Amino acid sequence: MITVFSDEYYMKQALMEAQKALEDDEIPIGAVMVCNDKIIARTHNQTERLNDVTAHAEMLAITAAANALGAKYLDECTLYVTLEPCPMCAGALAHAHVGKVVYAADDPKNGFSKYGNMLHPKTKLVTGVKKEECLALLTDFFKKKR
Amino acid sequence: MITVFSDEYYMKQALMEAQKALEDDEIPIGAVMVCNDKIIARTHNQTERLNDVTAHAEMLAITAAANALGAKYLDECTLYVTLEPCPMCAGALAHAHVGKVVYAADDPKNGFSKYGNMLHPKTKLVTGVKKEECLALLTDFFKKKR
Numbered sequence: 001m002i003t004v005f006s007d008e009y010y011m012k013q014a015l016m017e018a019q020k021a022l023e024d025d026e027i028p029i030g031a032v033m034v035c036n037d038k039i040i041a042r043t044h045n046q047t048e049r050l051n052d053v054t055a056h057a058e059m060l061a062i063t064a065a066a067n068a069l070g071a072k073y074l075d076e077c078t079l080y081v082t083l084e085p086c087p088m089c090a091g092a093l094a095h096a097h098v099g100k101v102v103y104a105a106d107d108p109k110n111g112f113s114k115y116g117n118m119l120h121p122k123t124k125l126v127t128g129v130k131k132e133e134c135l136a137l138l139t140d141f142f143k144k145k146r
Numbered sequence: 147m148i149t150v151f152s153d154e155y156y157m158k159q160a161l162m163e164a165q166k167a168l169e170d171d172e173i174p175i176g177a178v179m180v181c182n183d184k185i186i187a188r189t190h191n192q193t194e195r196l197n198d199v200t201a202h203a204e205m206l207a208i209t210a211a212a213n214a215l216g217a218k219y220l221d222e223c224t225l226y227v228t229l230e231p232c233p234m235c236a237g238a239l240a241h242a243h244v245g246k247v248v249y250a251a252d253d254p255k256n257g258f259s260k261y262g263n264m265l266h267p268k269t270k271l272v273t274g275v276k277k278e279e280c281l282a283l284l285t286d287f288f289k290k291k292r
Binding site for chain 2: 047048051053054059062063066071073087088089091092094096118
C-alpha cells in the first residue's frame with residue numbers, strides 16, 4: 001500500500017510520466033513537481049519529439065512549475081524524477097532553489113553526482129525511491145533499441 | 147578593425163545581444179550561434195521576463211539553433227557567449243555536441259569550469275575574446291543594482 005503524500009506515491013506519478021515517454025519512443029524518464037502536497041507539473045522527456053536536447057523531464061517541470069506558481073524560485077517544491085538528473089538539470093534545479101529533490105535510480109555514467117553535489121546547498125536530496133521499477137523501464141527500453 | 151567571420155566579429159554580435167538584456171533590466175549576457183559562417187540564433191538572458199531560471203542566453207540559443215537547423219545535434223555550430231556558461235548551460239552544450247564554444251569573460255564563482263571540463267570531449271573551447279567589454283557591461287549592471 002502506498003500512502004498518499006508519500007515519496008513513493010509521487011514517484012509512482014513520475015513513473016507514469018516515464019511510461020508516457022516510452023509510448024512516444026522517448027528515453028523513459030518522467031518527473032512531477034509537488035508544492036504543498038499538490039502536483040503542479042507532470043512532465044516527461046521529450047528530446048525526440050521537440051528535437052531539443054534541453055527538453056529533459058526536469059527542465060520541463062521547472063519551467064511548468066514556475067509558470068504555475070508565477071514564481072521563479074521553487075523552494076517550497078519537491079521534484080520527483082525517475083532517474084538521477086544530469087548536470088544540466090542539476091544546474092537548473094540549483095538555479096531554481098528547489099526545496100527537495102527525490103530521484104529513483106542512480107545514473108553513474110551521466111548523473112550529476114560524479115561532479116559532487118551541484119544542487120543548491122539548501123536542497124534536500126533523497127534517492128532510491130522505487131528505483132527497481134524506474135530502472136527496469138529504462139533497461140527494457142535500451143534492450144529493445146539494440 | 148574586426149574581420150568578418152572572426153571570433154571577435156561574432157562576439158561583438160553576442161555583446162549586442164547582452165546590451166538588449168541590459169535594456170530589459172536582465173543580467174546582461176548575450177549569445178549567438180553560428181553555423182557555416184552564418185548566425186542562426188541571437189539570444190540574451192531572459193530569466194526575469196520569462197520568469198524562468200532556465201532561460202539563459204545559451205539555453206535559448208541551443209533551442210533556437212536546433213529549430214533553425216531541424217537538427218538536435220549542433221556539431222557544425224559555434225556558440226559565442228559573453229560570460230563563461232554555468233553548469234546547466236555547459237551540460238546542455240554537451241548534450242548538443244556543440245562543435246566550438248567561445249566565451250568572453252571567466253566566471254570563477256558560477257562558471258562550469260570549477261567542475262572540470264563538462265563540455266563534450268570533441269567541443270573546441272576558446273576563451274577571453276572581448277572579455278574586457280563583456281565584463282564591463284556586467285560590472286556596471288551589478289554596481290547600479292547595489
